[in-house]
Amino acid sequence: MHKKLFIPGPVEVHQSVLTAMSAPMIGHRMKEYAELHGRVTTGLKKLMFTNDRVFLATSSAFGVMEGAIRNLVGKRCANFCNGAFSDKWHEVTLRCGKQADAIRFDWGKPVTPQAVEQALSTGKYDSMTMIHNETSTGVMSPLKEIAEVMRKFPEVMFIVDTVSSMSALKIPVDDLGIDSCIFGVQKAFALPPGLTVFTASEKALHRAAGMEGRGYYFDFMEFAANDDKDNTPSTPCISLIYAMDTQLERIFAEGLEKRWARHADLADYVRGWVTGRGFELFPELRYCSQTLTCSQNSRSIDLAVLKKKLGEAGFAFDDGYGKIKGETFRIAHMGDMTRTDLDELFCAIITIMPELA
Ligand SMILES: *Cc1c(COP(=O)(O)O)cnc(C)c1O
Numbered sequence: 001m002h003k004k005l006f007i008p009g010p011v012e013v014h015q016s017v018l019t020a021m022s023a024p025m026i027g028h029r030m031k032e033y034a035e036l037h038g039r040v041t042t043g044l045k046k047l048m049f050t051n052d053r054v055f056l057a058t059s060s061a062f063g064v065m066e067g068a069i070r071n072l073v074g075k076r077c078a079n080f081c082n083g084a085f086s087d088k089w090h091e092v093t094l095r096c097g098k099q100a101d102a103i104r105f106d107w108g109k110p111v112t113p114q115a116v117e118q119a120l121s122t123g124k125y126d127s128m129t130m131i132h133n134e135t136s137t138g139v140m141s142p143l144k145e146i147a148e149v150m151r152k153f154p155e156v157m158f159i160v161d162t163v164s165s166m167s168a169l170k171i172p173v174d175d176l177g178i179d180s181c182i183f184g185v186q187k188a189f190a191l192p193p194g195l196t197v198f199t200a201s202e203k204a205l206h207r208a209a210g211m212e213g214r215g216y217y218f219d220f221m222e223f224a225a226n227d228d229k230d231n232t233p234s235t236p237c238i239s240l241i242y243a244m245d246t247q248l249e250r251i252f253a254e255g256l257e258k259r260w261a262r263h264a265d266l267a268d269y270v271r272g273w274v275t276g277r278g279f280e281l282f283p284e285l286r287y288c289s290q291t292l293t294c295s296q297n298s299r300s301i302d303l304a305v306l307k308k309k310l311g312e313a314g315f316a317f318d319d320g321y322g323k324i325k326g327e328t329f330r331i332a333h334m335g336d337m338t339r340t341d342l343d344e345l346f347c348a349i350i351t352i353m354p355e356l357a
Pocket of ligand 1: 061
């Protein structure tokens with residue numbers, strides 16, 4: 001039996017998108033691929049509000065998150081850490097042999113513009129990483145305010161992970177001045193995993209061109225050279241790119257404004273449901289994510305039992321990530337989800353635990 005996914009990634013994939021993946025194969029050096037690639041990257045530029053280069057990498061998000069470090073970190077990197085994925089990005093930065101500091105916030109807290117300003121004012125850094133939407137804690141950091149601070153530090157590469165937020169709300173990459181915006185497709189974008197999209201500003205490409213030790217697979221310069229021919233350095237996951245082509249069509253058919261409004265509505269709906277049952281939200285309301293809700297287990301319910309029984313009933317449920325497992329639970333509301341889907345989950349939860357009715 002398929003368990004319907006309410007975990008924050010991978011998420012449910014629409015049947016028409018899955019079907020698109022079974023299209024007959026083409027060669028990536030054939031003109032058919034160049035057409036597909038050109039169409040998809042054009043759509044992505046529209047979605048991301050950017051005129052920068054948009055590249056497609058065959059890997060999960062961390063491939064490019066590591067690649068961005070290898071291409072863009074010269075002197076020293078400030079890794080802003082407020083959850084499991086941003087902590088790991090700091091680890092990755094160090095493992096790439098780069099000088100880096102973790103600027104840490106308690107789990108459940110956002111990255112703040114003040115902390116960014118304070119760290120970068122030291123003049124120690126030529127690059128920074130942050131995660132817009134920390135999926136481990138359900139926190140969305142104030143990207144617009146941080147971007148305003150970043151304007152004061154034009155020499156610092158602004159590298160942002162939008163894995164679990166891109167397409168769920170407006171993230172205008174160029175207006176925000178993001179040098180490299182990275183997202184894996186299995187979360188807010190709602191495709192099967194294995195493909196990562198990233199942008200590179202002119203400044204980023206210039207930095208990369210002079211960087212030692214970029215490696216090959218994620219070398220931004222290789223991506224740029226191949227992009228001139230609507231192509232990729234290595235054989236891409238063509239089936240997933242077909243899927244992306246279909247998903248972009250679906251996204252634009254729904255309309256961006258409507259897609260953002262649907263996500264805002266679902267976020268309100270889930271927050272209302274959990275708080276209405278006596279659970280407290282893990283982040284402060286104004287930093288709560290628009291794509292998933294991380295709730296404290298304020299009623300001390302047995303989350304392991306709930307997860308198991310929901311599994312038997314056909315629902316995949318998340319009982320917290322890493323060090324906050326069991327103390328929190330997370331409900332995803334991203335991608336193609338609707339209120340009807342959430343109602344199914346809520347109904348199943350109440351059947352298992354009638355005291356939550
Ligand atoms: C899931 C996730 C990642 C990890 O991505 P992989 O595709 O597993 O490499 C990174 N960042 C965020 C914010 C995520 O939610």
